[in-house]
Amino acid sequence: MKQKNLLKSRKKLDLRYKQLMEQAYNLRQTDHEMSDISEFRALKTLNKLNRLKFLARGEHLQSIS
Template sequence: MNRSDEIKTHQDQLNKRYKTLVEQAYNFRQTDSALSDISEYKAIKLLNKLNRLKYLSREQYQSAV
C-alpha cells in the first residue's frame, strides 16, 4: 500500500467519525447542550485534521504529476 492509499483510508475513517459526531451533536442539542457542544468541538477538531490530510493528498498528487 502506498502513501496516498494510506492517507485516503485514514481520511475515510475520520470522515465517518466526523459524521457520527455531527449527528450526536444534533441529537443532543435538545436534551443536553453540554454534550452537544463537546461533540461539536470534537467534530470541528476532526474536520481540521481532514482538511490537513486533504492538503497532503493534494500535495502528493501534484508532485506525482
C-alpha cells in the same frame, strides 16, 4: 502504498466527523453541554481531515511534476 493509507485515513476521519455531528445534533435538545463538546470534537476532526486532504493534494501535484 502511501495513497491507500491516506485514503483509508480520510474515510475514517470522515466517518468520525459525521458520527460526532449526528451525536451533537441528537443531544442538542436534551444536553446542551454534551452537544457543544461533541460539535467541538467534530470540528477538530474536520480540521484534521482538511489538513490531510491538503497534504494529499501536495503529493498528487508532486507526482505530476
